[in-house]
Amino acid sequence: MSDANGRPAGCWKEFAKGIFSQNPIFVIVLGLCPTLAVSVSIENALGMGAAATFVLLGSNIVIAALMALLGKMLSPEMLAQVKKIRIPIYIVIIASFVTIVDLLMNGFAPALYARLGLYVPLIVVNCIVLGRAEAFAASNGVIASTLDALGMGLGFTLAMLLLSTVREVIGAGKFYGYPVFGPGYSPMLILTLAPGALLTFGLFMGLFRHLKNTRGGNGSL
């Protein structure tokens, strides 16, 4: 990877792009199914964010390494053949990784599993993982893919945190499970239900769009 001036692109850039300019939720708009379902409370959002970041990191590293290895081992014609079936290969690798994380956490970190175990199987349907495998890890090195996964994972977690803060504080009157307002507050329940997820998400997406536009379109941090 190098930019227009021939300098190696900054590691920071690979990391930071996931947080704002290419935020997986609000800008790329991937992985909405788990996002909308889980962003109902801050605790859930952090759990899902941590679990997804972990799987993203593992799958990006494995796929970047595998593609680099195949590029060295196979002839160009053979590589072109293999690339035809790359998507099924990614899916098998990601699903295996999720299953392995699930088993290991269940066996050797039961306390963590009790909190995060619910979210691990949901990651299989999180298309951010597949999206990054195809769009980034397959054509970049292991280190760049690691930074990309960390940035995207952090961007995903921060986006979940924003959504869930709004939904939990207004929809349930709580912040991280602790009541914010006095007992007189009657929570606006719709925000904790499905329509509230879409409403909050739409408003945030508009806000991100607006911020990107007013920054002259380059959207860098």
Place this chain on the structure above:
Amino acid sequence: MGDIVKLCAILTVVCMLNGLAIGYVYDASRVAIEKTAAATLAGSLKLVVPRAEKFSEKKQAALADGRSLDYYEGYGPGGAVAGYALAAERQGYQSLLKVLVGIDPAGTIEGIKVIEQAETPGLGARVDEVEARGTLWGRIAGMFRGAAAEKEPAQPWFQSQYKGLAPAELKLLRPGRDGRGIHALTGATITSRALTDAVRDSIELFLATKKERG
């Protein structure tokens, strides 16, 4: 044609390698997973039948409707039966709900504990939600005063509603009404109903079986 065969072969190899990796990890973690499950079960039994000092091994009761129910007998200080813990299960909204129901010999609920569920986070999964004590501001103030975080783990509020109820009283209350019964989780009526039905049916069928046998 040759391409398809080649691609199938590659994909098969990839799947086999992944299967091998999963098999290996499964084998390596199975013992640890079983040990954790046994420790969790012991803790849960104590929680749902607090008066019992020790528990029998898993027993099986043949129910009137042809199915069978796993249960554990709890013995009090004198060795007399202090209560039973029934292992009930029922399909919830998107997962199988497994619940341990603790009853005294007459059938009144001493406590229930959801052992396994994978319902929607934020909706059905709130059967395991623990109510926070105090407000956010009180908590922050406490942090500055150096107060320790609460020690004893609180019980999930949804499940503690069942305590002290007889099986006939197990029904969902209409929204806004009070009385003896169960307040459903907001947005998760199916989960709430499935759990309540599972608890009620298991107790009723179990007591009927006991009575039949004398």
